[in-house]
Amino acid sequence: EAPKGPPGKWIDAATTEHGDLLDIIRESLGLRSFREVAEEARRFLKLPRSERQSSPTLVRPTVPAGSQKAALRLFAISNPIGGTAVETYLQRRGISRIHDDGSLRFHPRCYYRADEHSPTETWPAMIARVTDLDGRITGVHRTWLDPGDFDRKRLGKAPLDTPRRAMGDLLGNAVRFGVVDDVLAAGEGLETMLSLRHVLPTLPMAAALSASHLAAMLLPTGLRRLYIARDADAAGDAAQAILTQRAEAVNIEVIPLSPQLGDFNEDLQIFGSDALRAAMRLQLAPEDFVRFLHRSTVTAG
CATH class of the missing domain: 3.90.980 (DNA primase DNAg catalytic core, N-terminal domain)
Incomplete structure (x- = not known):
C-alpha cells in the first residue's frame, strides 16, 4: 500500500520505510544515480511519478557496490x-x-x-x-x-x-560444504567440489573459486589432513604447491587428489559416479576411506 499524503511526498516515504529495498535495487541493477534508483523503486512499489525531485538528504547512504x-x-x-x-x-x-x-x-x-x-x-x-x-x-x-x-x-x-x-x-575464504573436524578437501571450482561431494557427501569440502584464492585459503584450527583437489593445469599445480607449503608449515598432512581429465566434474560426466568413487578409494588415506567413502557408499545404498 502506498504511503498517505501528497503524491510529491510518496517517494520520500518510500526512501524512509523501504531503505533496504533501495539498496537492493541499486546493487542488483548496478545503478549509480539516485534518480535511477528512485524510478525503479516507484515502478516496483507502483507509486506515481512525482513532479519534483526527492530531497537527497532523505536517502540513507547506499551500500557500496x-x-x-x-x-x-x-x-x-x-x-x-x-x-x-x-x-x-x-x-x-x-x-x-x-x-x-x-x-x-x-x-x-x-x-x-x-x-x-x-x-x-x-x-x-x-x-x-x-x-x-x-x-x-x-x-x-x-x-x-x-x-x-x-x-x-x-x-x-x-x-x-x-x-x-x-x-x-573472498581472500582467505571459501564456499563451504559440511562442518570441518580434522579432515578437509579443498579445491577451486564449485562444480569440481560438488562432483566430489556427489560421491563423498560426508567429507567436508571447500571451494575457493580460483587457483589464486585456493593458494591463499585460510586453514581451520585443528585440521590434521588436507586433501587438495587440483585442476590439471599450470594454475592448479601452482596453487597446490603454495597451499601444500603453507599447510605443511603448520604440521598438516597434505594429500593431492588428481583427476584423470581436466577436473573432477569432467571425470564425473565422462566416466560416471562409480568410476569417480573407485578413483577416490585409491587416493584417500585408508582410514579416510572407511570414514568417508565407505560410509557414503552405505548411505547412498
Missing part, C-alpha cells in the same frame, strides 16, 4: 535451489545428488551488466555463499545460467562474456 553487505543482501533475497534452474544445471553436469548444506541459492532474475556503459540484462543465477572460518558470510559468487540451452562449450552457463563473478571479501 560489490561490498560484503551487498553480498549478504543478495544471498538473503535469493531462494533455495530445489526445483530450480540451479538444480537442473547441476544435474546436467552429472551432479544428481547435491549436498550443498544450504550454501547455494537461486535468483530467478539476477542482474548482469557487462560494464558501466552496457545495458542491464537479467538471467537466472546460482548464488554461492562465501564464508570465513567462523561461518560468517563475507561474499557471494554468481553463476549466470542459460535456462533453455546446455551445450558442451558453455555447459549450461549463460552466453555472457563473464558468466561467473564474485562480490565481497
Whole structure:
C-alpha cells in the first residue's frame, strides 16, 4: 500500500520505510544515480511519478557496490535451489545428488551488466555463499545460467562474456560444504567440489573459486589432513604447491587428489559416479576411506 499524503511526498516515504529495498535495487541493477534508483523503486512499489525531485538528504547512504553487505543482501533475497534452474544445471553436469548444506541459492532474475556503459540484462543465477572460518558470510559468487540451452562449450552457463563473478571479501575464504573436524578437501571450482561431494557427501569440502584464492585459503584450527583437489593445469599445480607449503608449515598432512581429465566434474560426466568413487578409494588415506567413502557408499545404498 502506498504511503498517505501528497503524491510529491510518496517517494520520500518510500526512501524512509523501504531503505533496504533501495539498496537492493541499486546493487542488483548496478545503478549509480539516485534518480535511477528512485524510478525503479516507484515502478516496483507502483507509486506515481512525482513532479519534483526527492530531497537527497532523505536517502540513507547506499551500500557500496560489490561490498560484503551487498553480498549478504543478495544471498538473503535469493531462494533455495530445489526445483530450480540451479538444480537442473547441476544435474546436467552429472551432479544428481547435491549436498550443498544450504550454501547455494537461486535468483530467478539476477542482474548482469557487462560494464558501466552496457545495458542491464537479467538471467537466472546460482548464488554461492562465501564464508570465513567462523561461518560468517563475507561474499557471494554468481553463476549466470542459460535456462533453455546446455551445450558442451558453455555447459549450461549463460552466453555472457563473464558468466561467473564474485562480490565481497573472498581472500582467505571459501564456499563451504559440511562442518570441518580434522579432515578437509579443498579445491577451486564449485562444480569440481560438488562432483566430489556427489560421491563423498560426508567429507567436508571447500571451494575457493580460483587457483589464486585456493593458494591463499585460510586453514581451520585443528585440521590434521588436507586433501587438495587440483585442476590439471599450470594454475592448479601452482596453487597446490603454495597451499601444500603453507599447510605443511603448520604440521598438516597434505594429500593431492588428481583427476584423470581436466577436473573432477569432467571425470564425473565422462566416466560416471562409480568410476569417480573407485578413483577416490585409491587416493584417500585408508582410514579416510572407511570414514568417508565407505560410509557414503552405505548411505547412498
